[in-house]
Amino acid sequence: xxxxxxxxxxxxxxxxxxxxxxxxxxxxxxxxxxxxxxxxxxxxxxxxxxxxxxxxxxxxxxxxxxxxxxxxxxxxxxxxxxxxxxxxxxxxxxxxxxxxxxxxxxxxxxxxxxxxxxxxxxxxxxxxxxxxxxxxxxxxxxxxxxxxxxxxxxxxxxxxxxxxxxxxxxxxxxxxxxxxxxxxxxxxxxxxxxxxxxxxxxxxxxxxxxxxxxxxxxxxxxxxxxxxxxxxxxxxxxxxxxxxxxxxxxxxxxxxxxxxxxxxxxxxxxxxxx
Numbered sequence: 679x680x681x682x683x684x685x686x687x688x689x690x691x692x693x694x695x696x697x698x699x700x701x702x703x704x705x706x707x708x709x710x711x712x713x714x715x716x717x718x719x720x721x722x723x724x725x726x727x728x729x730x731x732x733x734x735x736x737x738x739x740x741x742x743x744x745x746x747x748x749x750x751x752x753x754x755x756x757x758x759x760x761x762x763x764x765x766x767x768x769x770x771x772x773x774x775x776x777x778x779x780x781x782x783x784x785x786x787x788x789x790x791x792x793x794x795x796x797x798x799x800x801x802x803x804x805x806x807x808x809x810x811x812x813x814x815x816x817x818x819x820x821x822x823x824x825x826x827x828x829x830x831x832x833x834x835x836x837x838x839x840x841x842x843x844x845x846x847x848x849x850x851x852x853x854x855x856x857x858x859x860x861x862x863x864x865x866x867x868x869x870x871x872x873x874x875x876x877x878x879x880x881x882x883x884x885x886x887x888x889x890x891x892x893x894x895x896x897x898x899x900x901x902x903x904x905x906x907x908x909x910x911x912x913x914x915x916x917x918x919x920x921x922x923x924x925x926x927x928x929x930x931x932x933x934x935x936x937x938x939x940x941x942x943x944x945x946x947x948x949x950x951x952x
Contacts, residue, residue: 681795681879682899683858684785684835685730686927690777690944693735697721699942700733704853707733708844711819714810717741718769724844727857727900727930734780736773749774758827764804765825768833778945779924782861784832784898789822792834796824798877803827817842826878830863830871830905830923854932859951860895860902862926868893868907875903 690696697707700723710720710732723731736742748754749770757767772780786792789806796803803824810820822836865871872894876882883894884902896903906925931950938948 680899681784681786681791681834683729683861683901684783685732686779686858686861686924687732687734687781687783688778688944688946689772689775689780690733690735693719693721693733696733696735696944699944703938703942705731705851705855706848708848709814711811711813712737714812717745720811722844723851723855724848725851725855725857725929726846726849729858729901730844731858734772742773745770746773761804764827765807765823765833768825768827776945779922779927779947781922782832782924783823783835786834786836789836792822792824792836795834795878796826798880800874800877801826801828801831813842828871828874830865831874831878832922853950855929855950856932857930858901859928859930860904861924861928862904862906864906864908864923864925866908868905872896872905875905 688696697709700707700721705723708722708724710722712719716737718734718736720735721733723733736746745754754767754770757763757770760767768781786795792806795801796806803826806822806824808820809823810818812818817840819838819840819842821838824834826832826834863871872883875894875896879896879898881896884897893907894905896905908923926947926949928949928951931952933950933952935949935951938950940947
């Protein structure tokens with residue numbers, strides 16, 4: 679089974695307010711629950727094609743304050759180079775980030791597949807990390823994750839256990855959104871990033887589908903990844919915007935193409951496209 683587009687992470691400061699804002703934009707937002715680290719929680723927007731958006735927030739409290747302080751001081755940077763803690767660092771790093779597009783995930787069919795992918799040349803992936811979330815109904819959901827640490831690269835996850843698919847009503851949105859169509863990633867070195875994606879996916883870019891000013895475009899399941907050259911050579915930066923270099927998210931939707939209100943999307947550039 680090939681890797682498929684799974685979800686895009688949108689970092690928000692206040693989960694309740696962000697959930698309300700995305701509801702106003704015509705999305706059906708479902709409470710996700712609290713992660714096992716008790717530091718973060720989320721809300722989810724499911725689509726009929728199986729992809730989803732994750733509104734991800736750091737919970738308020740002393741744990742968040744301590745992690746934020748350690749991140750700003752650079753005291754956790756050693757974790758980025760640790761095989762055991764590298765994947766955890768990817769998410770702790772978000773504590774110091776502004777709201778907006780933060781990360782994205784590809785789905786592997788199993789941990790074996792994720793491990794095989796992570797061992798491909800030049801990906802430098804750390805060890806898998808177990809994660810879990812307690813849903814509002816009390817059900818614990820678990821999965822494994824592997825970070826691909828280079829800027830512009832995703833993280834991988836295994837299927838949730840137990841698998842609890844959203845009901846069909848959860849995937850019907852007033853704004854007509856049906857799924858993730860494409861994601862733009864900006865890089866100061868698009869050629870190197872494109873080479874990494876070729877290794878990750880074991881396929882070259884889809885030349886015939888290049889567009890939106892992209893340097894190269896890759897097909898991942900039903901979605902496209904556009905790699906575009908960053909105008910600012912310092913992008914992506916940890917202190918200003920996504921450390922992954924994410925720029926624009928296109929959602930497949932009925933009706934005319936339109937850009938969603940950036941205040942309601944908490945700084946995320948989201949565009950609905952036929």
